[in-house]
Amino acid sequence: MTIGDVLIIGGGLHGCSAALHLARRGLKPVILERDWPGRHASGVNAGGVRTLLRDPAEIPLALAARRMWHAIGELVDDDCGYKTVGQVAIAENDAEYDRLKARAGTVRQLGFDHEELIDRAALRSMVPSLARHCVGGLAVREDGFASPYHTSLAFRRKALALGARLFEGAEAERIDRVGENWRIEAGARTFEAPVLVNAAGAWAGEWAARLGDTVSFRHILPMMMVSERVPPLVEPVVIASGRPLSLKQMPNGTVIMGGGYLGFGDLRTGRNRTDFNGLQKSAATVAELFPALRGARIVRSWAGFEGRMADDIPVIGPSAAAPDAFHAFGFSGHGFQLAPIVGRILADLIATGETDLPIRPFSANRFAA
Ligand SMILES: Cc1cc2nc3c(=O)[nH]c(=O)nc-3n(C[C@H](O)[C@H](O)[C@H](O)COP(=O)(O)OP(=O)(O)OC[C@H]3O[C@@H](n4cnc5c(N)ncnc54)[C@H](O)[C@@H]3O)c2cc1C
Known part of the structure; x- marks a missing residue:
């Protein structure tokens, strides 16, 4: 059995960004990736780093992410092919x-x-x-673009360098709450940690439902x-x-x-x-x-497979139904730009219970209401 502080389902950019920021805080994240990081949306997208025409709820996050893109080398020791071309x-x-x-x-x-x-x-x-x-x-x-696969590899590399563990070819299949821990079975392997992150991209709606969250989600290509x-x-x-x-x-x-x-x-x-x-x-x-x-x-x-919410803004933050479970999914075609900041938000929430960015519009229970 592999034991960590946080189990992350999905090794796309959002899973790797969460792992990177958690590891920076001294936590031990474990990423379970069915294929390999960058295999899906994170590696095949258009690379647009755009604050332009964002949903108003996303603007503070997009602007915070843009500041990180402008200094992306400081975060991941790699320029990610990023260019400020407007x-x-x-x-x-x-x-x-x-x-x-x-x-x-x-x-x-x-x-x-x-x-x-x-x-x-x-x-x-x-x-x-x-x-x-x-x-x-x-x-x-001040907007621009980056190279998506290059970026996915850079986030993966930096997360691992900081101590995150990544299991490729590990498809999370079964999830249980065992005492204070989440337990995931992926083939013959078992993983446990007290905290769970759902960053499963186009597959995340299914995990949200398993955790008891009712979200209006579909996958698009x-x-x-x-x-x-x-x-x-x-x-x-x-x-x-x-x-x-x-x-x-x-x-x-x-x-x-x-x-x-x-x-x-x-x-x-x-x-x-x-x-x-x-x-x-x-x-x-x-x-x-x-x-x-x-x-x-x-x-x-x-x-490429992408998760889309009915209101076109993602779910970011704690599960409304399950304890110690967090979501980052449903980016509706524009999650590449947000990845550096969403990982930081999740790490803040997990480590301290709060974040300085306004995430209420992204709550998991907004559809239930
Ligand atoms: C063609 C295209 C163009 C786009 N253009 C842009 C753009 O220009 N700008 C922008 O900001 N955004 C863009 N996007 C959106 C952006 O790519 C996504 O929002 C973002 O990459 C989502 O990252 P993710 O990590 O959540 O998902 P993914 O990259 O899909 O990662 C999720 C991972 O979870 C894994 N997984 C799923 N189920 C399991 C399981 N049971 N066990 C283990 N692992 C599992 C998958 O294998 C996958 O690797 C585009 C998307 C596409 C498809």
């Missing part, structure tokens, strides 16, 4: 521009000033390759495409505000495209596939917005 949501017509303007006003009223409304000329100078019909946008110049290398085209990450698209160019010249269209997958086997209809629609949007990319070859496409 992100911009574009308006293709006046109605979209008015919506972005209203959004900027709402965010300002809430006391935040990180989102900047930009006019046609400012957008043109930020993204000269963008189609001429775009009328303006909403930008955050966002899709991505990458182009061949093309000459320098775009520096910031570009998001369409009126239709699904996010696009960024990597330092090697390839262009990563995604946003909105979903593939298919089987949670039980972990297998998934893309939907060519959706990919075709994404490609058509790219061709309209970036004329220079017409004719560029797509070299690969993929989909």
